[in-house]
Amino acid sequence: MYTSIEFASSSLSILLSLLSFSASSLAQNNNQGGDRSFQVHRQRLDDYWKPSPNRNSQHVLNLKGNRKGNPISAAYAKSLRQGSQVNGTYGYEEVDANELLGGKSYELVIDTGSSDTWLPRNTFQCAAVGTGDYLPQASCEFSDTYTPSASFTPIDNLNYHVTYTSGQALTGTFGTESVQVAGITVNDQQIAVVDNAQYSGDGITAGVLGLAFPADTKAFKGDDYRQDYAGTQQVYSPIFTSMYTEGNVAPLFSIALDRNSGGLLAIGGLPPVSYFPVFASSPFELLSTGDGTDQGVASLSSYTLYSITVQGFDYRGSNVSQWSYDNYPNPFGSPSDNTQVQTIVDTGVSLMFLPKGVADAVNALFTPRYSYVNSAGYYVISCNATAPTFGVKIGFETFYVNPKDMVVNIGSGTCVSGIAATGSNGASFLGQTFLKNVLAVFDVGAQMMRFAAREYY
Incomplete structure (x- = not known):
């Protein structure tokens, strides 16, 4: 599903693509290998607020449905049912939406199963999935690349590193940028910029906008991703966390997917759809x-x-x-x-x-x-x-x-x-x-x- 996002101030205009739902990240990134698993625990944290009211939001993104064809892959389905992981992250599907970054629009995958917002740098190196053999940039099939704007500030001694069960892998760096999503501006938002990609894109989307929690972000201390492990993770506030902690919106978002035409994502409230008023x-x-x-x-x-x-x-x-x-x-x-x-x-x-x-x-x-x-x-x-x-x-x-x-x-x-x-x-x-x-x-x-x-x- 698709919609637009705007990275203001020399702004990065992100076209959020919510139709290509993205990676479901189920574990810490760890290059040490071994069998990794996850467990759900029923206790909840003590620090929480009262439920937000069910009010319509003014910050609504139109989503676009899956346009790539096959909505599942055998490798992805197999990884889910077997619990298999490659460095801790599950594979993904795709959903698209529209927004702004650095004065330019991009289409990104909107994903409730990952936390980072990332785009490929204009000078990124594409490589074959699995072998790592160098390929032309076009082979990775990103719809666009990102050239850091004047308002982009690099973050030293911090690297981005994620690997999917499909064998796809991304590494890069971080920086801050003023970002606008659905009319909500977040100054100095941390985003990942991909420098090396073993990736098989869809030619429609340029990256991902993650909506999960800070603890699932994939930032690691140091410049060498080969040294990344759980103990070097540097948790930060992803885009939605920044929105509500800065007081821009209520601390909730909502999604209404349509069968054929995408759907709606509302930030800070509910989208304008009909629903039975019992939650x-x-x-x-x-x-x-x-x-x-x-x-x-x-x-x-x-x-x-x-x-x-x-x-x-x-x-x-x-x-x-x-x-x-x-x-x-x-x-x-x-x-x-x-x-x-x-x-x-x-x-x-x-x-x-x-x-x-x-x-x-x-x-x-x-x-x-x-x-x-x-x-x-x-x-x-x-x-x-x-x-x-x-x-x-x-x-x-x-x-x-x-x-x-x-x-x-x-x-x-x-x-x-x-x-x-x-x-x-x-x-x-x-x-x-x-x-x-x-x-x-x-x-x-x-x-x-x-x-x-x-x-x-």
């Missing part, structure tokens, strides 16, 4: 990451991603579905009862990824029956399949998914179910399949997600 809420949960030593600086002291517990799911036969160690995603541990599952709300995930026991049961209700792709965790179905009734229970409400969103066309005459299976070491996600049916309010101040049902469309 269900669920508190954020702490997400810790580590390699067994639990030495990550974020550990259990800060939120990283938008993690919540849902109370269960409504589908035919759900009352007899039972959790087990095999179909409930380790390392979360067993649920307190058989109706709950811990999930991450992420605009960067096109499908819903749920424990395999649930995914199998729901997908068995499609007519005609699915064929399961074990290597990827998703279910191939007929594009004319009849979808079952499926709802997600949050608080005291059940949010039903439109049957149109349960059948996802991935091109070439192939369709998959909107519900995929996570693996024994993977995460559960409420992705676009679910989010197209609700108004999702990310109330950071009150440390909770709020959801309202959208009008049937």
Whole structure:
């Protein structure tokens, strides 16, 4: 989904692209390798504010839908269900939007599953994913590059470093710039400028605008990214955190995705969409990451991603579905009862990824029956399949998914179910399949997600 952002003062005009939902970053960046996992903890931090009122915002960005074609990739789906990570970060999907930076517009991916705002420098070096062989800049398929403006101030002794499960990797530096997003100006905002990219872009977007928490930012002390590890992480305030801590807006943003045409992102309030005026809420949960030593600086002291517990799911036969160690995603541990599952709300995930026991049961209700792709965790179905009734229970409400969103066309005459299976070491996600049916309010101040049902469309 797309919209515009403006980096004022010699301003960097960022075209935010919310249609290409970006990377879901699930762990600290660590070049030491090894098996890394994450856990959700139900306690919440003590320092939080009252819920912000449900008022329409004047700061609204129009989002554009996915234009690249296949909304999922086998490698991405496999990484999610297996919990596999490369230096701690999951792969990503894409969503676009428009805004301003340095007097020039760019299209960026808007992502609730990562925290950094980054653009490729005009002199960046492109390299082949996996091999690192040098390639022409055009091979990385960024829609544009960034030339630092007169108001850009480099930050010394700090590097940017992120690696995705797909093998894509970015390194660079940081600086500050005056940034304007949806009419909200943040002076001296820290942004990342990519100097080296092993990247396969879409030719539509130029970078990412991350909306997750400060603890998930990828800034590391020193100039050599090869020396980065959890202990050298330098947490900073990403763009949305800067907006509300400076008093520009209320500490929340909200997203209403449309099935075909993108959607809306509202900062500091709600977008002008129709919704049922009853909200269900669920508190954020702490997400810790580590390699067994639990030495990550974020550990259990800060939120990283938008993690919540849902109370269960409504589908035919759900009352007899039972959790087990095999179909409930380790390392979360067993649920307190058989109706709950811990999930991450992420605009960067096109499908819903749920424990395999649930995914199998729901997908068995499609007519005609699915064929399961074990290597990827998703279910191939007929594009004319009849979808079952499926709802997600949050608080005291059940949010039903439109049957149109349960059948996802991935091109070439192939369709998959909107519900995929996570693996024994993977995460559960409420992705676009679910989010197209609700108004999702990310109330950071009150440390909770709020959801309202959208009008049937």
